[in-house]
Amino acid sequence: MADDQAGVNRREFVKLAAGGAVAVAAGLSSADGVVEAQRRTAPGPDAAERDLALLALDAARSAGAVYADARVIRVLSESINTRERQITNVTKSESYGIGVRAFVGGSWGFAATSALTRDAVATAARDAVAIARANDRVAPSATRLAPVPKVPDGRWITPHVLDPFAVALESKAQLLFRINEEALKVKGVRFVTSSADALKESRLLATTDGSLIQQTFIRVSPNINVTAVAADNSDSQTRSGSEGPMGAGWEYVTGLELPARATRYASEAVAKLSAPAVEPGAYDLVLHPSHLWLTVHESIAHPSELDRALGYEANYAGTTFLAPPEKVLGKFRLGQSLMTFVANRTEAGGNATVGWDDEGVPATSYPIVDKGLFVSYQSATREMIDAVAPLSSYKKAPGHAYGQSWASIPFPRMPNVSLQPAARNISEEEVLAATDRGIFIEGDGSYSIDQQRYNFQFGGQTFWEVRKGKKTRMLRDVAYVARTPDFWNSMAMIGGRETYQLGGALSDAKGQPMQLNSVSHGCPVALFRNVTVIRTA
Amino acid sequence: MPPKGLSRDEMKSLTDRVLSYAMADQTRVNVSSGVSAFTRTAMNRVTTSGSTTDVVVRITSAFGRRVAAIETNRLDAASLEKAVRDTEALARLSPENPEYLPEPGPQAYRDVGGYYASTGDLTTEDRGRAASLVLERSKAARTVAAGYIDVSAGSRAIANSNGLFAYHAATSVASTLTVRTPDGSSSGWAGDEGADWTTIESDRIAADALAKCEAWRGKTALEPGTYETVLEPTAVGMLMSRIMGAFDARSADEGRSYFSKRGGGTLLGEKVFDERVTITSDPGFANGETAPFTGSGEPTGPDTWVENGVLRNLFYSRYWAQRQKVASKPGMANFVMQGTDASLDDLIASVKRGVLISRFWYIRALNPRALTLTGLTRDGTFLIENGRISRPITNFRFNQSMGDLLKSVEMAGRPTRVCASENSSAGPPVIVPPLKVRAFNLASVSDAI
Numbered sequence: 001m002a003d004d005q006a007g008v009n010r011r012e013f014v015k016l017a018a019g020g021a022v023a024v025a026a027g028l029s030s031a032d033g034v035v036e037a038q039r040r041t042a043p044g045p046d047a048a049e050r051d052l053a054l055l056a057l058d059a060a061r062s063a064g065a066v067y068a069d070a071r072v073i074r075v076l077s078e079s080i081n082t083r084e085r086q087i088t089n090v091t092k093s094e095s096y097g098i099g100v101r102a103f104v105g106g107s108w109g110f111a112a113t114s115a116l117t118r119d120a121v122a123t124a125a126r127d128a129v130a131i132a133r134a135n136d137r138v139a140p141s142a143t144r145l146a147p148v149p150k151v152p153d154g155r156w157i158t159p160h161v162l163d164p165f166a167v168a169l170e171s172k173a174q175l176l177f178r179i180n181e182e183a184l185k186v187k188g189v190r191f192v193t194s195s196a197d198a199l200k201e202s203r204l205l206a207t208t209d210g211s212l213i214q215q216t217f218i219r220v221s222p223n224i225n226v227t228a229v230a231a232d233n234s235d236s237q238t239r240s241g242s243e244g245p246m247g248a249g250w251e252y253v254t255g256l257e258l259p260a261r262a263t264r265y266a267s268e269a270v271a272k273l274s275a276p277a278v279e280p281g282a283y284d285l286v287l288h289p290s291h292l293w294l295t296v297h298e299s300i301a302h303p304s305e306l307d308r309a310l311g312y313e314a315n316y317a318g319t320t321f322l323a324p325p326e327k328v329l330g331k332f333r334l335g336q337s338l339m340t341f342v343a344n345r346t347e348a349g350g351n352a353t354v355g356w357d358d359e360g361v362p363a364t365s366y367p368i369v370d371k372g373l374f375v376s377y378q379s380a381t382r383e384m385i386d387a388v389a390p391l392s393s394y395k396k397a398p399g400h401a402y403g404q405s406w407a408s409i410p411f412p413r414m415p416n417v418s419l420q421p422a423a424r425n426i427s428e429e430e431v432l433a434a435t436d437r438g439i440f441i442e443g444d445g446s447y448s449i450d451q452q453r454y455n456f457q458f459g460g461q462t463f464w465e466v467r468k469g470k471k472t473r474m475l476r477d478v479a480y481v482a483r484t485p486d487f488w489n490s491m492a493m494i495g496g497r498e499t500y501q502l503g504g505a506l507s508d509a510k511g512q513p514m515q516l517n518s519v520s521h522g523c524p525v526a527l528f529r530n531v532t533v534i535r536t537a
Numbered sequence: 538m539p540p541k542g543l544s545r546d547e548m549k550s551l552t553d554r555v556l557s558y559a560m561a562d563q564t565r566v567n568v569s570s571g572v573s574a575f576t577r578t579a580m581n582r583v584t585t586s587g588s589t590t591d592v593v594v595r596i597t598s599a600f601g602r603r604v605a606a607i608e609t610n611r612l613d614a615a616s617l618e619k620a621v622r623d624t625e626a627l628a629r630l631s632p633e634n635p636e637y638l639p640e641p642g643p644q645a646y647r648d649v650g651g652y653y654a655s656t657g658d659l660t661t662e663d664r665g666r667a668a669s670l671v672l673e674r675s676k677a678a679r680t681v682a683a684g685y686i687d688v689s690a691g692s693r694a695i696a697n698s699n700g701l702f703a704y705h706a707a708t709s710v711a712s713t714l715t716v717r718t719p720d721g722s723s724s725g726w727a728g729d730e731g732a733d734w735t736t737i738e739s740d741r742i743a744a745d746a747l748a749k750c751e752a753w754r755g756k757t758a759l760e761p762g763t764y765e766t767v768l769e770p771t772a773v774g775m776l777m778s779r780i781m782g783a784f785d786a787r788s789a790d791e792g793r794s795y796f797s798k799r800g801g802g803t804l805l806g807e808k809v810f811d812e813r814v815t816i817t818s819d820p821g822f823a824n825g826e827t828a829p830f831t832g833s834g835e836p837t838g839p840d841t842w843v844e845n846g847v848l849r850n851l852f853y854s855r856y857w858a859q860r861q862k863v864a865s866k867p868g869m870a871n872f873v874m875q876g877t878d879a880s881l882d883d884l885i886a887s888v889k890r891g892v893l894i895s896r897f898w899y900i901r902a903l904n905p906r907a908l909t910l911t912g913l914t915r916d917g918t919f920l921i922e923n924g925r926i927s928r929p930i931t932n933f934r935f936n937q938s939m940g941d942l943l944k945s946v947e948m949a950g951r952p953t954r955v956c957a958s959e960n961s962s963a964g965p966p967v968i969v970p971p972l973k974v975r976a977f978n979l980a981s982v983s984d985a986i
Binding site: 086087088089090091092093094095096097099107108109110111112113114115127128130131132134135137138139141168169170173177190191227229230232233234235236310311312313314315316318319321323407408409411446447448449450451452453454455457459479481483509511512513514534536537 | 573577578579580582584586587589591592593605606627628630632633634635636666668669672683685687714715717721726791792793798799800801899900901902903905906907911913934959960961962981982984985
């Protein structure tokens with residue numbers, strides 16, 4: 001069986017992935033460790049794709065672009081969905097095309113096509129220039145692009161052991177059916193769905209600066225949902241699994257021991273039906289990383305995006321309470337001294353981990369919150385460096401440009417943003433022991449936050465009452481509400497490296513047209529004092 | 538200019554070609570084609586603009602009840618033939634799906650229109666002119682504008698090995714604008730959505746967003762609580778677009794929906810909302826057209842979902858309909874809520890003390906059984922006293938059951954198509970009136986602007 005085979009491979013994967021972890025732990029400012037580890041196996045560019053990309057750059061330059069980049073992207077994805085004892089969907093998809101971005105005066109133009117003929121590609125390049133020129137005419141802009149070093153032969157591939165597209169469909173389906181079977185064995189469970197998604201993306205970037213970079217990204221994402229329904233149909237409760245997507249191969253999925261997890265999720269869904277609803281009030285919260293990653297994503301990672309602070313996202317994602325830059329950088333206290341957040345595109349397994357970004361800038365890793373103090377924005381691209389260079393550590397672009405596909409224009413996107421664990425190896429039990437009257441929350445649930453990232457309300461998957469340092473009974477209908485700076489300043493204790501894990505999403509939405517980004521957030525278990533808890537039903 | 542996307546003849550020859558390679562028991566081809574283009578502004582300038590052309594072919598093959606699908610945008614003959622072979626190989630490998638039903642045969646469809654040359658022929662310069670007009674007004678008012686014009690034009694088709702062929706061409710456009718004061722102390726929003734560019738009033742959008750930003754200056758606190766509330770059409774649309782999926786018979790029968798009946802079954806035929814609530818859908822609704830068929834080629838027609846508060850219909854998939862021994866019914870393609878001739882001002886005038894909400898942000902489901910949503914107000918929230926707006930107030934988070942909301946409707950105004958998506962792309966058409974409701978739960982204050 002594929003999962004037994006990969007159980008062995010998991011150790012190998014951990015060894016391989018450690019290359020990235022070493023780079024981060026050593027405080028290297030680039031992904032040198034990961035890049036070096038992967039350089040030998042990473043494929044180089046396809047000759048035909050390279051010719052088309054260079055043709056696009058020539059056409060754009062001839063049409064008057066002062067800068068242009070071309071991205072030839074081929075995305076393979078696969079989705080297998082099941083419900084109880086049946087398959088509900090098996091889909092593979094392939095999307096292939098070229099996107100050309102041209103800079104004229106101070107304006108951008110973008111054109112993309114799935115027709116990969118020489119004529120169509122040259123036309124797209126000229127269209128990109130024409131669009132940039134038209135914009136520069138109606139509304140001139142003084143934007144300038146920060147310089148980046150040339151990368152003439154960049155190669156990178158996601159560290160992985162087992163290419164998910166090399167694993168047979170039957171063995172994937174078998175694993176999903178075993179998951180469902182284990183869940184259905186639990187009395188009271190009526191519905192279970194499970195799925196496995198995989199993605200493999202080849203991304204060739206060519207720029208008029210002379211960079212040519214070929215990268216291959218691999219991501220996998222398993223999902224489980226178990227629903228229990230009350231005997232008289234008066235209530236239903238669902239437990240969704242907490243396995244995040246990962247920048248990894250199929251070995252990640254098989255290493256999770258999902259059938260055993262399904263049994264636990266099933267009993268928790270049933271237990272939720274008869275669990276007492278929470279009594280609203282102030283509680284200490286012990287947040288497991290399977291839950292906390294999403295709170296980090298929404299209330300730390302989004303508000304520290306530089307484009308939001310500058311106003312780029314005002315019409316959709318919004319602005320941020322961390323603004324204006326001159327009033328908050330190096331001055332705003334977001335938490336106590338135990339709190340350090342690192343922005344990176346280098347973390348092993350991270351969904352946003354890459355060799356270079358879509359402007360050819362090498363991946364970096366740097367603190368954005370240092371011992372509680374807000375010290376740097378993230379998500380900057382080449383055009384934004386001028387705006388903050390006098391205020392921040394940015395003297396060059398940190399590598400955060402990303403376009404979802406060939407069809408989408410690169411723009412500032414969030415890197416992995418991770419809460420660093422305590423130096424001492426504090427266990428989950430120790431953190432619970434420090435809690436007199438609290439709630440322990442696992443898994444991400446309903447989440448909502450305002451457009452400046454002040455007021456948030458988060459649910460979860462399971463809620464356990466904590467009394468005198470011990471988990472006692474299950475509660476239900478829990479959500480906590482807080483104002484972001486108050487919440488993070490109430491963080492009183494964090495776990496050590498052993499409690500640290502990555503959570504993440506493949507579908508972080510931002511931009512107009514809306515694009516999805518893949519991102520991870522690592523965190524240890526953490527304790528927050530005196531947070532307002534409401535009852536959601 | 539020729540219409541964007543493949544013509545009916547091009548679609549027919551593409552789908553015929555794909556079907557000619559097919560060797561499965563059943564094969565279906567879904568094709569979408571066209572151009573999407575945009576112009577985006579922020580900080581009173583154009584930030585990005587672009588255009589994407591694509592054709593996506595989805596092939597679904599079935600051997601008995603073994604089914605799989607492959608999607609590709611590589612259209613040369615060799616790639617298409619390989620995609621068909623791969624789909625068939627994948628289907629043979631797939632475990633049986635006991636719910637699979639054979640593809641339907643040829644169907645008759647209404648000609649509903651939906652492709653407007655005014656939208657399909659829009660150029661970068663046209664979008665740029667509309668955007669710069671707004672930017673100029675914002676600069677003159679010493680505010681900071683961020684806006685988005687989203688345009689799609691194209692066609693889709695479905696064909697299957699039982700002779701079914703369906704084709705529909707459509708356009709859509711959404712134009713939205715946020716205007717903020719330079720110090721970030723106030724924000725106003727306005728937007729339009731339609732199929733026809735001539736219905737997008739750029740001038741009025743600019744005026745409305747500026748007026749809202751001006752009116753919301755100097756907002757002050759209001760205690761959280763339950764208030765009589767007037768919801769502008771955009772606010773209503775953002776909530777209602779979240780409940781379209783709830784009208785599903787299967788989840789109701791399975792005991793996990795608002796429309797589940799205690800003890801089993803659904804609430805069909807029962808009074809579920811206030812009698813002022815009537816919800817319909819119609820693929821031919823002018824400037825809110827949708828394809829007159831579903832993704833599997835079933836014809837869609839005008840339907841009544843809720844009539845004077847009584848639940849009249851639920852969506853039955855072909856499989857679920859067969860199991861429940863009823864006729865199948867496709868889900869709602871657009872959402873049309875009936876109203877009256879009353880204006881927004883008429884609704885405001887009827888409120889003694891309450892709240893006016895312009896729009897929402899970050900709406901998420903809390904509990905599907907109670908149809909409870911959470912989210913936040915955004916870009917203009919006001920206190921109403923004695924029939925008039927008395928002062929601007931802070932934003933709030935709400936936690937509110939949509940069932941309770943629709944039970945507490947007291948007045949509905951004039952319906953209009955709104956931009957109901959939070960990301961301001963044109964989505965499934967939502968045509969709704971402003972509503973006055975007895976009770977809306979503003980749960981906590983948000984400092985966001």
